[in-house]
Amino acid sequence: MAEKILIVDDDLDSLKLIGLMLQRHGYEVVAANSGTQALAKASNDHPNLIILDVMMPDMDGYEVCRRLRANNDTRPIPIIMFTAKTLVDDKVAGFEAGADDYLTKPTHPAELASRVKSVLARSGAPPKKAEPQRGGTIGVIGAKGGVGTTTVALNVAAAFTSKSEKPIIADFRLGAGSLGLFLGVSQSYGMGNVLSKPAADIRASAIEPELVNHQSGMRALLSSIRSKEALINFSHDAAAAVVKTLRTLGNPSVFDLGSGLNTITTRLHREMDQLIVVVEPNPAALLMARDMLQEIEPPGSKTGRIHIVVVNRVQSSVQTPWHEIEQALGHELRSIIPAAHDQVFQAARAGTPLVTSQPGIPISTQIAKLTDELHTRLKAMVPNEA
Numbered sequence: 001m002a003e004k005i006l007i008v009d010d011d012l013d014s015l016k017l018i019g020l021m022l023q024r025h026g027y028e029v030v031a032a033n034s035g036t037q038a039l040a041k042a043s044n045d046h047p048n049l050i051i052l053d054v055m056m057p058d059m060d061g062y063e064v065c066r067r068l069r070a071n072n073d074t075r076p077i078p079i080i081m082f083t084a085k086t087l088v089d090d091k092v093a094g095f096e097a098g099a100d101d102y103l104t105k106p107t108h109p110a111e112l113a114s115r116v117k118s119v120l121a122r123s124g125a126p127p128k129k130a131e132p133q134r135g136g137t138i139g140v141i142g143a144k145g146g147v148g149t150t151t152v153a154l155n156v157a158a159a160f161t162s163k164s165e166k167p168i169i170a171d172f173r174l175g176a177g178s179l180g181l182f183l184g185v186s187q188s189y190g191m192g193n194v195l196s197k198p199a200a201d202i203r204a205s206a207i208e209p210e211l212v213n214h215q216s217g218m219r220a221l222l223s224s225i226r227s228k229e230a231l232i233n234f235s236h237d238a239a240a241a242v243v244k245t246l247r248t249l250g251n252p253s254v255f256d257l258g259s260g261l262n263t264i265t266t267r268l269h270r271e272m273d274q275l276i277v278v279v280e281p282n283p284a285a286l287l288m289a290r291d292m293l294q295e296i297e298p299p300g301s302k303t304g305r306i307h308i309v310v311v312n313r314v315q316s317s318v319q320t321p322w323h324e325i326e327q328a329l330g331h332e333l334r335s336i337i338p339a340a341h342d343q344v345f346q347a348a349r350a351g352t353p354l355v356t357s358q359p360g361i362p363i364s365t366q367i368a369k370l371t372d373e374l375h376t377r378l379k380a381m382v383p384n385e386a
């Protein structure tokens, strides 16, 4: 039986939108457009979860929350507060009023789904029935060149093999395909061959023969380091067709998008369900990252799909503190990858990702944690969802 979710918002458009998203995930939806109506429906309709807007004219969300908690019938129902505000104070007020979690508006469907799912799971509601599988897309983009983008992409893809998924990694950097080198594959024209085709011809049958099976368990669509390959003139549509097709072949597919935004990556990042932004902890890289983040996700639109990863490529006794980096970026950090110069070097020579050859070292455990998070978020998404 579908779980019932009560959505409370005075804004009808917002009610409709959220309702639709949740229905697509198989939930039954009940709506209320005022605090008073919410209290009535909460006791009469017995929802499994309440999603509550904070700013409503008759009674604000905090008050609704307090009253729900004060009533024996409605006390156990988990509550997610929905707010346009992102201030810490508001979150605190929400939690104090008794909310279980909060979401900021506008919300990415994936984030909504994953919060709803995890709050329901914690409240002991029966799990939803399994959804049909499809592969998600993960983009990896560097704030600037040489910050460790390819190393992160490669290890995240490899870490998915231990989740018995079928990851594919793809390298869009024609003529600069260091990914192939890191995997010990020197002849690797797969991506160039595919992108030389017209977009309409880029289908699974065109891509599959170009995939390299790597010993780590992943498959790879590689670029070469032959500089002439960089001259291949491919269209945005061809690049988008590669992403679209790999989505159906890999679970997930991970894309090395290189560094900085260009016309291709500006188009491609939108196709990514999850986006890892790789940053170096120095002032120039942080400024570039900040600017890029504003292009990718304007401030305030917290979709939850961005994962900022700082790679410390050099061991140093002076490290920029976590919160200073967050302040400089105006964005939360997901992970800090420690320096491991010798190990990274040896792994590249051996053509084996570090997470598979040396799973116990700090850099590998950080990547594994990041991968867990990505895995959870992708799992919360359903087929054909933007």
Ligand SMILES: Nc1ncnc2c1ncn2[C@@H]1O[C@H](COP(=O)(O)OP(=O)(O)OP(=O)(O)O)[C@@H](O)[C@H]1O
Residues within 6 Å of the ligand: 142, 144, 145, 146, 147, 148, 149, 150, 151, 152, 178, 258, 259, 311, 312, 313, 314, 337, 338, 339, 340, 341, 342, 344, 345, 348, 363
């Ligand atoms: N955690 C780390 N510790 C030490 N060295 C690292 C680390 N991660 C990556 N490196 C090294 O830094 C260099 C750049 O890494 P990588 O190629 O992954 O970066 P990139 O951003 O993809 O570079 P490019 O812009 O050239 O594609 C490589 O020599 C790599 O071995």
Ligand SMILES: [Mg+2]
Residues within 6 Å of the ligand: 149, 150, 151, 178, 258
């Ligand atoms: Mg690279």
